[in-house]
Amino acid sequence: MSMPGIEVRRLRYAYGREEVLRGVDIDVTRGEIVALIGPNASGKSTLLKCVTGILRPLRGRVTVAGVPAGTRGRRAARLLSYVPQSTEVAYPLTVIDSVLLGLGRASWRVDRRDLQRAEAVLEHLGLAGLAQRPLPELSGGQRQKAAIARALVRDTPFLLLDEPTNHLDMKHKRDAISILNHSARVRQQGVLVVLHDINLAVQLADRVVLLSDGAVAACGQPGEVVTRERIRTVYGVEPKLVTHEGAQFVVGYER
Amino acid sequence: MAGGGAVSTDAGQGAAAGYVRSVRRRLLVLGGLALALCLVGLGGLTLGPLGIPLAEVARALVALPLGFNPASEQAQHVVWNIRLPRLATAVAAGAGLAVGGVILQTLLRNPMASPFTLGIASGASLGAALVIIFGFTAFGVYGIVANAFVFALAVSLIILMIGQIKRATPMSLILAGIALMYFINATTTLVVYFADADATREVMFWSVGSLSRADWESFAFITAALAVTLPVFLIKSGDLNRLLLGDETAISLGVSVSALRIGLIFLVALLVAAVVAFTGGISFLGLVAPHLARLLLGADHRFLIPATALLGGLLLAVADLVSLHGLSDVVLPVGVVTAFIGSPLFIYLILRRREPGV
Numbered sequence: 001m002s003m004p005g006i007e008v009r010r011l012r013y014a015y016g017r018e019e020v021l022r023g024v025d026i027d028v029t030r031g032e033i034v035a036l037i038g039p040n041a042s043g044k045s046t047l048l049k050c051v052t053g054i055l056r057p058l059r060g061r062v063t064v065a066g067v068p069a070g071t072r073g074r075r076a077a078r079l080l081s082y083v084p085q086s087t088e089v090a091y092p093l094t095v096i097d098s099v100l101l102g103l104g105r106a107s108w109r110v111d112r113r114d115l116q117r118a119e120a121v122l123e124h125l126g127l128a129g130l131a132q133r134p135l136p137e138l139s140g141g142q143r144q145k146a147a148i149a150r151a152l153v154r155d156t157p158f159l160l161l162d163e164p165t166n167h168l169d170m171k172h173k174r175d176a177i178s179i180l181n182h183s184a185r186v187r188q189q190g191v192l193v194v195l196h197d198i199n200l201a202v203q204l205a206d207r208v209v210l211l212s213d214g215a216v217a218a219c220g221q222p223g224e225v226v227t228r229e230r231i232r233t234v235y236g237v238e239p240k241l242v243t244h245e246g247a248q249f250v251v252g253y254e255r
Numbered sequence: 256m257a258g259g260g261a262v263s264t265d266a267g268q269g270a271a272a273g274y275v276r277s278v279r280r281r282l283l284v285l286g287g288l289a290l291a292l293c294l295v296g297l298g299g300l301t302l303g304p305l306g307i308p309l310a311e312v313a314r315a316l317v318a319l320p321l322g323f324n325p326a327s328e329q330a331q332h333v334v335w336n337i338r339l340p341r342l343a344t345a346v347a348a349g350a351g352l353a354v355g356g357v358i359l360q361t362l363l364r365n366p367m368a369s370p371f372t373l374g375i376a377s378g379a380s381l382g383a384a385l386v387i388i389f390g391f392t393a394f395g396v397y398g399i400v401a402n403a404f405v406f407a408l409a410v411s412l413i414i415l416m417i418g419q420i421k422r423a424t425p426m427s428l429i430l431a432g433i434a435l436m437y438f439i440n441a442t443t444t445l446v447v448y449f450a451d452a453d454a455t456r457e458v459m460f461w462s463v464g465s466l467s468r469a470d471w472e473s474f475a476f477i478t479a480a481l482a483v484t485l486p487v488f489l490i491k492s493g494d495l496n497r498l499l500l501g502d503e504t505a506i507s508l509g510v511s512v513s514a515l516r517i518g519l520i521f522l523v524a525l526l527v528a529a530v531v532a533f534t535g536g537i538s539f540l541g542l543v544a545p546h547l548a549r550l551l552l553g554a555d556h557r558f559l560i561p562a563t564a565l566l567g568g569l570l571l572a573v574a575d576l577v578s579l580h581g582l583s584d585v586v587l588p589v590g591v592v593t594a595f596i597g598s599p600l601f602i603y604l605i606l607r608r609r610e611p612g613v
């Protein structure tokens with residue numbers, strides 16, 4: 001049961017000479033939702049890619065369930081699912097074909113169980129009617145949901161999502177919240193999600209990590225992290241905050 | 256996606272049922288292509304200076320393997336020694352070029368990729384031209400073939416080496432390939448510039464592409480290359496599909512992206528070199544056939560690779576028949592015919608369907 005979580009220790013990463021992550025520590029355990037927030041270019045996507053093993057850390061240690069990030073092979077890949085920030089596809093794969101690709105076995109033979117799982121996930125996300133549509137013909141939000149479906153169908157211990165709601169309207173945002181909640185509470189997945197919408201992060205997450213210029217500026221309960229001073233210093237804006245059900249929400253900006 | 260709308264309104268039957276139906280439909284398309292290939296092949300065997308009726312072609316075809324007497328020795332000879340080797344080579348070569356194209360288009364995630372835009376085929380032509388013009392005739396046509404092969408592989412290795420340089424993206428591979436192609440073509444032009452008329456004509460053969468040297472040997476050679484590479488491509492079709500979702504998603508799904516890219520480009524080079532060494536640079540097939548196949552049954556490589564192979568074979572067989580019998584007393588180089596058919600077709604495809612910008 002007590003599988004070790006995602007552990008990021010003193011992680012440094014640089015593209016060429018430009019240092020983007022300068023010593024980041026983060027933990028994500030199974031069954032919790034951790035929201036990663038921070039200004040543009042603060043290194044959120046880079047951090048996620050280091051955990052996924054797409055980028056190799058320059059310094060520091062990243063492990064997922066005790067396995068070093070970047071370990072190749074299907075076994076390591078079955079530990080986490082990743083939804084990238086951009087979901088462009090090159091050629092007309094259909095939605096259901098692309099969801100089946102999330103399942104390791106579904107290379108040649110697709111068995112009944114795989115199909116039922118894919119169908120269930122598509123229905124869960126309200127995509128069942130689009131199953132046979134080619135991905136390039138979907139709207140941005142639909143394509144994003146298809147990418148989420150491909151991640152969910154895998155049912156991995158950890159789930160990493162990079163701005164999964166940025167194309168979604170209010171209703172679909174609400175659905176995404178309940179889906180991520182379901183993932184964490186019912187399926188006991190550890191969820192690390194990059195969000196730009198601070199209010200959404202406050203509502204959704206157990207813990208919030210605020211990244212600023214490649215370093216963790218604050219980390220903890222949403223109420224502790226999202227404060228007037230932090231928003232002012234990190235984002236450079238003066239927020240109007242209201243308190244609702246014990247948490248602070250941004251409702252506008254001064255000036 | 257003709258069935259797409261019908262399936263989605265069938266929501267009561269569910270996505271799984273829709274998937275099963277779509278698999279069946281795609282298998283049907285594959286069957287249709289195979290059938291079309293057989294029909295074109297049979298029909299093609301009847302054409303020529305000696306008209307052989309279909310029934311006699313059929314009899315000649317089964318006579319040799321089964322050991323009974325064909326109606327006429329002559330028909331037997333023409334079918335087995337003249338027409339069939341050429342047709343079979345056309346089908347194998349077409350399949351090889353088309354499959355090479357579809358794999359490159361996926362690996363580099365670029366609809367412009369093909370054995371020709373990457374300079375692999377140009378390399379083969381240069382290799383052939385060098386042997387022809389500097390006259391290493393000791394090994395006859397084999398010297399030409401071998402050198403074409405060496406040069407095609409060399410070009411692919413250069414492209415792969417460029418790919419090994421830190422963070423070379425698919426796009427930079429394509430651009431490097433195009434630059435390489437111009438360089439090689441210029442070199443070929445330079446070499447030809449100083450050659451005599453006979454050699455120049457011979458070199459033309461390699462740059463335009465022709466099946467006039469096709470025989471059982473060339474068929475065997477190309478088929479061997481297909482037998483080595485095609486199963487690997489098919490086994491990797493799941494990973495190729497994952498690559499369509501982007502390198503990052505593919506890596507997160509456990510695909511070793513750079514190993515896959517290097518390994519498969521090497522196999523494509525092998526395949527294309529084998530084809531081009533015998534047929535010269537038959538252009539456009541590697542570009543058009545994959546797009547056509549994608550229009551017919553989508554981008555899933557489990558179906559796309561066989562469909563592309565069948566379509567490539569079919570297209571080159573048809574083009575060869577046109578080149579042989581299209582004009583009554585001139586035989587055109589088949590490369591000219593594929594270009595003449597291919598470019599308008601390609602432009603039509605571009606206008607008809609918005610290719611997603613990659």
Ligand SMILES: Nc1ncnc2c1ncn2[C@@H]1O[C@H](COP(=O)(O)OP(=O)(O)OP(=O)(O)O)[C@@H](O)[C@H]1O
Nearest residue numbers: 015018020038039040041042043044045046047085
């Ligand atoms: N492939 C790359 N090559 C070079 N620099 C890059 C690359 N990707 C990102 N960067 C740089 O790294 C920094 C962090 O980028 P990253 O994508 O991690 O930011 P982010 O926090 O996800 O931003 P956003 O909110 O805009 O998505 C930026 O300055 C960016 O310019």
Ligand SMILES: [Mg+2]
Nearest residue numbers: 044045085162
């Ligand atoms: Mg980002």
